[in-house]
Amino acid sequence: MGFVLRAFSDGIDGVFIGGCHLNECNYVTHGNYHALTMVLLLKKIMEHIGLNPERLRIAFMSAADGNIFAESVDDFVKTVKEIGPLGKGTGEKFDDNELQSKLAEVTKLVPYIKLEKMEKLGTRLEKPAEYDTFFTTDEIEKLFTDVVSYYIDPEKCQACMTCARRCPVEAIISAKNQIHVIDQEKCIKCGTCVEACPPKFSAVTKISGEPVPPPLPEDKRTIVRKKSKEGKEDKEDKEG
Numbered sequence: 001m002g003f004v005l006r007a008f009s010d011g012i013d014g015v016f017i018g019g020c021h022l023n024e025c026n027y028v029t030h031g032n033y034h035a036l037t038m039v040l041l042l043k044k045i046m047e048h049i050g051l052n053p054e055r056l057r058i059a060f061m062s063a064a065d066g067n068i069f070a071e072s073v074d075d076f077v078k079t080v081k082e083i084g085p086l087g088k089g090t091g092e093k094f095d096d097n098e099l100q101s102k103l104a105e106v107t108k109l110v111p112y113i114k115l116e117k118m119e120k121l122g123t124r125l126e127k128p129a130e131y132d133t134f135f136t137t138d139e140i141e142k143l144f145t146d147v148v149s150y151y152i153d154p155e156k157c158q159a160c161m162t163c164a165r166r167c168p169v170e171a172i173i174s175a176k177n178q179i180h181v182i183d184q185e186k187c188i189k190c191g192t193c194v195e196a197c198p199p200k201f202s203a204v205t206k207i208s209g210e211p212v213p214p215p216l217p218e219d220k221r222t223i224v225r226k227k228s229k230e231g232k233e234d235k236e237d238k239e240g
């Protein structure tokens, strides 16, 4: 998904993906089925942001199908030429920077999109008649209107730093004995921090359809720990 979006971000007019025939993959994973659902999802997303979905195509062929490859590529190139230049073609009306910012927005959400659509992306679609309706327009709209956010509850956070170590984009502001805070601008909504936070703390919440509470001010993040009778450190209060 990220590769296709990067190609469009780099100004490529069309992306053609060639895969082995379905059910003829050498690997048990049957990755070509996955590529198919990924393309179907991306085409709907392209439609959602106003990019002509015909700019993306997947076709299946074997190494012996040179003629199918040549015909498929010829036909695809013809289609893309008919559509016109990226962002200015049939059904597209983008200002100069608008397309770039929309593509950047979708690219940032790729981990979230994959997570939300994981089950459907893993489906083996056997009948081409199912392709067009597998992902619906309403479903894609909902995907973008109900984008989730992640929030660390300052009352529950124990500053154990586990989530910060696991965050793939260093979006968690962390330090020893400092209540952790998610930088919403950097967060790619992968959900790793929810899994990483130990169940006994359960400090990370998934939020959907409502604004994220404002972050705790920096001067109020320090945790003061008191020693219990057994000599263990317990969270007592926040300074500030």
Ligand code: SF4
Residues within 6 Å of the ligand: 150, 166, 167, 168, 169, 170, 171, 172, 182, 186, 187, 188, 189, 190, 191, 192, 193, 194
């Ligand atoms: S969801 Fe959590 S782990 Fe994933 S990017 Fe955001 S803060 Fe980092």
Ligand code: SF4
Residues within 6 Å of the ligand: 152, 156, 157, 158, 159, 160, 161, 162, 163, 164, 180, 196, 197, 198, 201, 202, 203, 204
């Ligand atoms: S893993 Fe949970 S308790 Fe530990 S720092 Fe992150 S949010 Fe706080």
